Amino acid sequence: VSQLASQVFGRNGFYYFVQGTTALILVLAANTGFSAFPLLAVNLAVDKYIPRMFTIRGDRLGYSNGIVTLGIASIALIIAFQGNTERLIPLYAVGVFIPFTLSQTGMIVKWLREKPAGWQGKLVTNFIGAFISFTVLIIFFTTKFSQVWAVLIFLPLIVYLFHRIKNHYVEVGKQLRMKPGDKEALALEGNVVIIPVAGLTRAVENSINYAKIIGDTVIAVHVAFDRESEKRMEEIWNERYPDIRLVTFYSQYRSLVGPLLRFIDRVEERADDSHMAVTVLIPQFITRKSWHNALHNQSSLLLRAHLLYRKNVIVTTLPYKFKK
Incomplete structure (x- = not known):
């Protein structure tokens, strides 16, 4: 033109x-x-x-x-x-x-x-x-x-x-469509809450307090990479939380997710027989600045990714926000 x-x-x-x-x-x-x-x-x-x-x-x-x-x-x-x-x-x-x-x-x-x-x-x-x-x-x-x-x-x-x-x-x-007269195939009669814990922190304290509210049975799970830390964790836990059951695993190859998933599988099988829900409560750090995330272990994200597509497991994240 x-x-x-x-x-x-x-x-x-x-x-x-x-x-x-x-x-x-x-x-x-x-x-x-x-x-x-x-x-x-x-x-x-x-x-x-x-x-x-x-x-x-x-x-x-x-x-x-x-x-x-x-x-x-x-x-x-x-x-x-x-x-x-x-x-x-x-x-x-x-x-x-x-x-x-x-x-x-x-x-x-x-x-x-x-x-x-x-x-x-x-x-x-x-x-x-x-x-x-x-x-x-x-x-x-x-x-x-x-x-x-x-x-x-x-x-x-x-x-x-x-x-x-x-x-x-x-x-x-x-x-997803509901029809007249439809009922749930399984009537839940309770809730088992599993809390992965790496140590005794305020984030874990908040998780336990919240788990007591939503769960009928609360189980904490700790994966240790050496025998000494496993024994020390059991002693401290029994002293501070005698009413909460702690299950520890020794991971020789420093695998964190594997032992947790195997334990969740066993709990899920028993909960299914007793008509109970299984909730995995994962403490999550919320940093004040986004680049701080790179300074912390993101194992909670990895565990949540593995559990997300489990049919009978409820995954709940409880955030703990840092002030600085």
């Missing part, structure tokens, strides 16, 4: 008017995607074809998740194609004329099914639109196939992904 305007008008006011108008049109075209895609994403999310997070409005009442997703995808395309418009424009054109063709074809199907008053004229209009859009699409595929072939792979993959997401939501709905 710049070259044509320069040849026709020269470098005068008309040339810059054309340039400014073209820039405004491009800005409007770019903004259209960011205003329309979030609404399209909402419709797809409501129909359960994409994650539900796209239905959430941001602080400015816009569908910010859709806007951010489109922005990231745009950045990725620019980086992947190194900002080369000669390679991006064919993809853009195909991306425009495929939905044009589908939407016009959908309207044709609508008129043929419903046949309202004056439907024949509307049918002809949409048929012409679908034919023109499809013709342009075929021209792009035949003349620019080396630049647009990726669409033939991407579209089936994205449609397949949409259907997998839909199936997931349908299955989740079946499992």
Whole structure:
């Protein structure tokens, strides 16, 4: 457009008017995607074809998740194609004329099914639109196939992904849906609380006090890496908490998670027979500054990651916040 305007008008006011108008049109075209895609994403999310997070409005009442997703995808395309418009424009054109063709074809199907008053004229209009859009699409595929072939792979993959997401939501709905007369298969009659303890600290003290509130049976578990520390922990524990059972394990290979998981498995089996819930209460340090986390052992995060997908184990984190 710049070259044509320069040849026709020269470098005068008309040339810059054309340039400014073209820039405004491009800005409007770019903004259209960011205003329309979030609404399209909402419709797809409501129909359960994409994650539900796209239905959430941001602080400015816009569908910010859709806007951010489109922005990231745009950045990725620019980086992947190194900002080369000669390679991006064919993809853009195909991306425009495929939905044009589908939407016009959908309207044709609508008129043929419903046949309202004056439907024949509307049918002809949409048929012409679908034919023109499809013709342009075929021209792009035949003349620019080396630049647009990726669409033939991407579209089936994205449609397949949409259907997998839909199936997931349908299955989740079946499992969560309550029907009249439904009752829980297992009536719980108590709660066994297991507390992993590394030593006697204020965080452990808070955990024990909280466990007494929520649990019928409280068991503390300590994994020792040498016999002396194991014996010393038992002596101190029995002196301070004589009413709380302490189970100690000696881990020769300094494995912390393994012994805990094996003990939790045994408790889970017995609790299942007696219709009791099993809760693992994990003390968690909350540092005042984020970089302080690197200075502390994150074994609680590792243990929680192993327990998260246990079907019959409840994982509870009790935070202990540092002041400094």
